[in-house]
Amino acid sequence: MKIEQIHHVxxxxxxxxxxxxxxxxxxxxxxxxxxxxxxxxxxxxxxPYMHIFLDAGKGSILAFFEIPNSPPMGRDPNTPEWVQHLALSVATMDEMMSVKAKLEADGINVLGPTDHTLFKSIYFFDPSGHRIELAVNVGTPEMNKKLDAVKWEMLEEWSKTKRAPKHADWMHEKARSS
Incomplete structure (x- = not known):
């Protein structure tokens, strides 16, 4: 068996x-x-619940439950706010920056764009407090090949040391220097 795609999240x-x-x-x-x-x-x-489904493009579905009889929503206090997020792809920087401008015009705080070398992204929160990332792919096949070549070695090193391996350090050089 092989997973075909995510049905919904x-x-x-x-x-x-x-x-x-x-x-x-x-x-x-x-x-x-x-x-x-x-x-x-x-x-x-x-x-009782209301389960809603939204079209996230190309067969992807984003769903939500409103469950009014449960305690108020909260976050895992042991997980940093930046960890749990939903990353959505957009086609161009212009589209991403247009969304950023619209969000900011309505008083929604937006972080970024952040340059991850393979993609650039912005971050913000929806009304329920979920962190959303919009990402535009800007990487090259060569970059992807370079990362693919070191992924297992990186995972093994991390597994043994719990320290960030430096094999892909080049990805965030720009971000560190700005």
């Missing part, structure tokens, strides 16, 4: 309607499906 949201409207307004994602039940089909728990 689901997160919790504070407000389903607000989430649909926000992702439509800022990321141009179409609202494609809603499912609501009073009982969770997999667990049979009596817990």
């Amino acid at each position: 689901a997160y919790r949201c504070k407000d389903a309607k607000e989430t649909v409207e926000w992702y439509g307004k800022y990321l141009n994602m179409d609202f494609i499906l809603a499912i609501a039940e009073d009982e969770v089909p997999s667990t049979k728990a009596k817990d």
Whole structure:
């Protein structure tokens, strides 16, 4: 068996309607499906929910659950805010910078663009507090080949030392110097 693609990725949201409207307004994602039940089909728990699905492009689906009878949403206090995020691809820098301008015009803080050599990206939070990254691929086949050649060696070194291997240090040289 080989996985074909991600069917959907689901997160919790504070407000389903607000989430649909926000992702439509800022990321141009179409609202494609809603499912609501009073009982969770997999667990049979009596817990009403609204499950919404958004088109993330090329067959990718981003889904959210609003679950009003659960305690308020929180974050894992032991995981830094920057770690858990959803990275979405856009085609061009112009598109990414246009989204950045729209977000900032509405008072939403945006970090970046950050140059990762293979891609450039911006970071911001949705209304439920999920960190979102928009990324534009700018890497070359040569860069990808160079990284592919060292991935196993890097993983082995990390596994033994828990220190960042330096095989791909070249990727963030620009970021460190700016």
